[in-house]
Amino acid sequence: MELNEFIKNFADAIDGVDLASLSPNTNYKNDIEEWDSLAVMTVLAMIDSEYKIVISGEDVENCNTISELFELVKNRQ
Amino acid sequence: MNANIKAISYYLPEKILSNDDLSEEFPEWSVEKITSKTGIKKRHIADKTETSLDLGIKSANKLLRENNIEPTSIDYIIFCTQSPDYYLPTSACIIQNELGLTTSCGAIDFNLGCSGYIYGLSLSKALIESGQAENVLLITAETYSKFLHREDKSNRSIFGDGATSTLLSKCETGSILDFVLGTDGSGKDNLIVKNGALRNKRENNDDINSGDYLYMSGSEIFVFTLKMVPMVVAGLLKKNKMQMEDIDLVIFHQANKYMLETLRKKINIPESKFYYFLEEVGNTVSSTIPIALSNAIKSKRVCKGNKIMLVGFGVGYSWGGTIIEI
Numbered sequence: 001m002e003l004n005e006f007i008k009n010f011a012d013a014i015d016g017v018d019l020a021s022l023s024p025n026t027n028y029k030n031d032i033e034e035w036d037s038l039a040v041m042t043v044l045a046m047i048d049s050e051y052k053i054v055i056s057g058e059d060v061e062n063c064n065t066i067s068e069l070f071e072l073v074k075n076r077q
Numbered sequence: 078m079n080a081n082i083k084a085i086s087y088y089l090p091e092k093i094l095s096n097d098d099l100s101e102e103f104p105e106w107s108v109e110k111i112t113s114k115t116g117i118k119k120r121h122i123a124d125k126t127e128t129s130l131d132l133g134i135k136s137a138n139k140l141l142r143e144n145n146i147e148p149t150s151i152d153y154i155i156f157c158t159q160s161p162d163y164y165l166p167t168s169a170c171i172i173q174n175e176l177g178l179t180t181s182c183g184a185i186d187f188n189l190g191c192s193g194y195i196y197g198l199s200l201s202k203a204l205i206e207s208g209q210a211e212n213v214l215l216i217t218a219e220t221y222s223k224f225l226h227r228e229d230k231s232n233r234s235i236f237g238d239g240a241t242s243t244l245l246s247k248c249e250t251g252s253i254l255d256f257v258l259g260t261d262g263s264g265k266d267n268l269i270v271k272n273g274a275l276r277n278k279r280e281n282n283d284d285i286n287s288g289d290y291l292y293m294s295g296s297e298i299f300v301f302t303l304k305m306v307p308m309v310v311a312g313l314l315k316k317n318k319m320q321m322e323d324i325d326l327v328i329f330h331q332a333n334k335y336m337l338e339t340l341r342k343k344i345n346i347p348e349s350k351f352y353y354f355l356e357e358v359g360n361t362v363s364s365t366i367p368i369a370l371s372n373a374i375k376s377k378r379v380c381k382g383n384k385i386m387l388v389g390f391g392v393g394y395s396w397g398g399t400i401i402e403i
Binding site for chain 1: 201230294295296297299300303304335336339342343
């Protein structure tokens, strides 16, 4: 499971977000303008469809950066 | 002869809340944004004096009138709501009187939301096939709008009010096949009106976060459906010894378009078999499935002999599914 691919999948999941604006240290809740309740759901759906695990809204809430979320998903696989 | 659905009618309150109306109240919430996020363009909202009982009775009168049903032929009333007029008496008892049904009717209320119609079908089938009833009037009626805070733009964009009435009897053709039902009360706090019944008193607090108003965690509900609904669909096919190829139409509880699309793709249900009906009415809770089913039948999307899979899921958590042959 690769971090760069995860970041690309993350960008694809959210409407209007440019891959170039994201990095492993992006704090998605604060730094992404388009971040809202639908963004949480689209990221959850992406993780389910690409990585075959269902994490919770709370998991997404408790992580801060994209790399932290990546580590959480990797550990759950 | 098996129990089957003979007729469905529905009633929606006159007042409409459109995306334009919402956008006017919440300027940062554009019409485009609302439509694309929810798949909903308008919802019907009960007015101050209109209750679930009123809506339910209107839908029942419509059913009787549109199908020339003799009121005295009904021998059981089942009323599904989570926004009842009274703690007591039972709303179904009041309905018996208002519709002029005989006093030899059975009448009960039950409290379920998104899974309500499936449970109603399950109970109706059991009553008919055990010989306890011949003509069951199943009514779903909901006024979630009365639980919402005026500043709760998310939930006000999603929920609509409405009621449906279904007549179930023994039929020569068609049947209601086997059910899959389930419950997980650990999800209780993710869709709840905390105050106002007997556990917690109303705070009479205007704060949007007050337990006086409906709270829903969209993401937790979404996670629950992603885990559960595929299993229900698989379980239904297995129990009824069918494959998805045998199913002519799939109608899920019409929660919101994004969730439904995600589920459809995850379960691999072809677009051509997956029915949507929420743009004009929103999420009417226990009424979404019968409203969609009624429209699928009226618009001839399905015809006699077709097999339709119905799946409801949500508040409780509670879920259920069945396959009907119309």
